[in-house]
Amino acid sequence: MARQNYQDKLDELREDVLYMSEVVLERLRMALDALERKDKEMANEVIDGDDEINQMYLDLEQDCIDLLALQQPVASDLRFIAATFKIITDLERVGDLATNIGEYTFRATKDVFPEVDVQEIGTVTLDMVEEAMDAYDREDTDLCRDIAAADDDLDQLCERASEIVVRDLIERELETTDEEDVEDLLQDVSRLLLTIRDLERVGDHAVNISARTLYMVENDDELIY
């Protein structure tokens, strides 16, 4: 095959993006575990690891720029690099959201709303990102569309969870007026609502990845916004 060196570089870029996604997914898993177990050490590991993800992002961004500048890709190669350029931004943002969840671990004192299953929401979002990257790897456009459809279910799940919290707050008669207790409750509630929102955003990034993958494979922009 002609331009073997160029083809090798494209293959390498794809492999590196998949590796970045594995690291990001692992950090999100750890953040959710840390939150559930109140494991501050693990949470710290997630927070400290964000620099590594940022550096991966910058390196991959440079790889894309180099390929554009030096190889003048066209057609499916161009769409692959254009899609990858966007997808690494989504992965970097998922890394940031994992860091946020890690930080909430330090604020969480207790699970004030046991009926809200954050871990369930977390599992759904983890699966979505994993599947989106699988679609990117295997160029599976059906899977891209499935992920976009699944995001509606995730949004509903998050909305129901937020409603439980807000409704309870409205209806709840506080057992204490102690300012410190109220402050703790405020922290816990705010942490929980932010976690739900962040997980919902992870789902959005999974959809973005699917949308760019669909464009990459079929030049189809139906899922982009």
Added chain:
Amino acid sequence: MTQQNVTTSESDDDSSTASPEPGSGIASNGTAEAETTTTRSVIESRNLDVYYGEERALQEIDIEIPAEKVTAIIGPSGCGKSTFLRCINRMNDLVDSARVEGELLFEGKNVYDADVDPVALRRRIGMVFQAPNPFPKSIYDNVAYGLRVQDDTENLDERVETALRRAALWDEVNDRLDESALDLSGGQQQRLCIARAIAPDPDVLLMDEPASALDPVATSQIEDLIEELAQDYTVVIVTHNMQQAARISDKTAVFLTGGELVEFDDTSVVFENPEHQRVEDYITGKFG
């Protein structure tokens, strides 16, 4: 160059149906902000075959080249792209073994009809070649040459100046028009050849690798010039440089080995999402 919605080939119909969401121009197939206008075709080939002796150099070429646009012809060596270009103004008549079948219409008239004078045809379809080839005459005489040959010397000074201005050369040579054209740089010589080609005010300008012998600066000047010329002329350019085709053309025709026209579409479509796998393989370098 502004994209337009031309309706000169079947595949255009597909691309014109794309309706991207706002902000998603990345997959717009070049028609996102297109005006809905139909562009007139000035050159049209129908079932055009060209043979050199027994060897068929072009196979059943059907194409409609839009007026006042830049159409690029790309393809590997020996695919027949220069042969096609030379069919348009009957330069292949000069090759003894060349034989043309089918039709090549210019403004609706088959240029191979018996009543067509090839010399008169070439006045309306000018040509610029790969290597700059000014005559060993003064700058002025080079540009005036075609007009004088036609005995069309009215307002000659004015028309020479106009041609040099259109070729973006006037500012560099207006104080030395009587100096030898051979003293100009390679890029200036090529722009002089363009001025010479457009001085008789043709309808079509054929360019066969016009920048391949030039350095990057001279190349970019020629490319800028081609885009400007397309406001007044129909430009058909053969180039080996795919990025050049991508940069300057509105439409791209891809000829592949065997003298086959495989794809003809808006340039943005050809380079972002070509219809044919063979074209994809060629432009991404997987060919061969």
